[in-house]
Amino acid sequence: MARYESILDLVGDTPLVDVSVLSPNPRVKILAKLEGQNPGGSVKDRIALQMVLDAEKDGTLSPGQVILESSSGNTGIGLAMVSKLRGYPLKIVLPENVSVERRQLLEAWGAEIIPSPGSEGSNGAMRNAQKLAAEHPEYWYPYQYSNPSNPRAHYEATGPEIWRDCPEVTHFVAGLGTAGTLIGVGKFLKERNPRVQVWAIEPPLGEMVDGLKNFDEGFVPPVFTENDGYELLDRKRIVGTKESIEGTRRLMDAGVFAGISSGAILTGALKCAAEIDEGVIVFVVCDGGWKYLSTGAWTDDIDQVTERAKKIIYF
Amino acid sequence: MPVDVRLPTVLRQYAGGQATVKANGATLREVFEDLVLQFPQLHGQVVTEDGALHKFVNVYVNDDDVRYLDKLDTKVTGSETISILPAVAGG
Numbered sequence: 001m002a003r004y005e006s007i008l009d010l011v012g013d014t015p016l017v018d019v020s021v022l023s024p025n026p027r028v029k030i031l032a033k034l035e036g037q038n039p040g041g042s043v044k045d046r047i048a049l050q051m052v053l054d055a056e057k058d059g060t061l062s063p064g065q066v067i068l069e070s071s072s073g074n075t076g077i078g079l080a081m082v083s084k085l086r087g088y089p090l091k092i093v094l095p096e097n098v099s100v101e102r103r104q105l106l107e108a109w110g111a112e113i114i115p116s117p118g119s120e121g122s123n124g125a126m127r128n129a130q131k132l133a134a135e136h137p138e139y140w141y142p143y144q145y146s147n148p149s150n151p152r153a154h155y156e157a158t159g160p161e162i163w164r165d166c167p168e169v170t171h172f173v174a175g176l177g178t179a180g181t182l183i184g185v186g187k188f189l190k191e192r193n194p195r196v197q198v199w200a201i202e203p204p205l206g207e208m209v210d211g212l213k214n215f216d217e218g219f220v221p222p223v224f225t226e227n228d229g230y231e232l233l234d235r236k237r238i239v240g241t242k243e244s245i246e247g248t249r250r251l252m253d254a255g256v257f258a259g260i261s262s263g264a265i266l267t268g269a270l271k272c273a274a275e276i277d278e279g280v281i282v283f284v285v286c287d288g289g290w291k292y293l294s295t296g297a298w299t300d301d302i303d304q305v306t307e308r309a310k311k312i313i314y315f
Numbered sequence: 316m317p318v319d320v321r322l323p324t325v326l327r328q329y330a331g332g333q334a335t336v337k338a339n340g341a342t343l344r345e346v347f348e349d350l351v352l353q354f355p356q357l358h359g360q361v362v363t364e365d366g367a368l369h370k371f372v373n374v375y376v377n378d379d380d381v382r383y384l385d386k387l388d389t390k391v392t393g394s395e396t397i398s399i400l401p402a403v404a405g406g
Binding site: 044071072074075121122123126144145175176177178200202203204205206207212213214215216217218219220221230233234235236237238239240313315 | 324325370371373375378379380383402
């Protein structure tokens with residue numbers, strides 16, 4: 001065991017565990033990067049800490065300044081932990097249709113929640129945060145979708161950790177939300193080995209968010225477009241809610257208790273394993289299953305759980 | 316053989332409220348051309364005037380985003396389901 005000065009020193013350096021027992025192809029190994037092991041409970045601890053530290057360093061964030069961000073949950077929770085420890089009041093614009101545990105955790109960390117209509121999803125929460133940030137120039141608005149510290153956290157840490165622990169990696173599979181993980185890790189791995197394939201997995205979010213008036217209200221994160229995301233990704237696949245729940249349950253067979261987005265990403269990794277002849281797939285487990293217990297994901301009738309999960313944002 | 320095309324909520328108003336429609340074509344581009352013939356109000360919605368996919372629209376053949384296949388030249392045989400979805404953020 002090691003001894004640490006601060007809980008924030010525990011962010012990153014997460015374990016990589018072999019879950020090849022789940023692989024449909026004996027010539028394909030599958031390894032899970034367990035981001036739920038971060039102290040705030042998700043991969044987003046990395047970017048929350050990086051964004052705050054970088055802003056402290058360059059002076060855009062001053063002691064005691066209010067931090068305002070929009071999040072469907074995990075970035076907010078990561079920021080709430082970091083803000084608590086470094087003394088910043090935090091306001092999170094949160095879509096109303098996230099799991100109850102995400103809201104409870106934000107409250108437990110002392111964040112103020114500003115509700116945003118569920119039918120507008122994360123896009124709506126982001127627009128509301130942008131409006132608030134414009135009205136309150138005294139707030140610091142990290143804007144995770146565009147903040148270069150987001151992909152940097154993964155380029156400087158997550159990617160090198162994977163390369164250190166698994167230089168034989170042939171495929172990297174991760175979820176697409178802000179694109180920070182895919183851009184940062186994907187870029188790092190491809191610089192080391194250009195043959196590494198990068199796969200993005202996304203939920204049918206656009207199906208679940210029905211409050212958009214037209215396509216011009218859609219959104220592609222600047223983190224993606226400004227870092228040549230279209231060139232970097234080799235494949236992008238959608239994984240439906242039922243398949244995501246099934247994936248979440250499959251993960252338990254390898255001893256991994258994870259959230260629903262991780263179930264989606266596993267499902268993507270299994271499809272990848274079934275398509276390729278041989279290889280080593282590393283995929284990201286974004287968070288633990290704790291925040292999704294209220295959905296009954298593991299124990300209730302799969303069709304009921306699917307209907308329930310379709311009503312919440314789990315990415 | 317016609318393919319099934321699933322429309323997002325924002326487009327259903329231009330297709331008589333239908334969630335799924337059928338269209339013919341050997342490539343995605345042809346499928347979308349056929350859709351516009353059937354539902355003229357869809358013109359310019361998915362494929363823009365300059366012949367490219369709208370930047371905030373994702374199109375999937377089965378579960379694969381066509382931007383990482385052959386884009387609008389992606390071939391279809393009729394057994395696939397094509398889904399059109401608005402690009403939405405996560406995080």
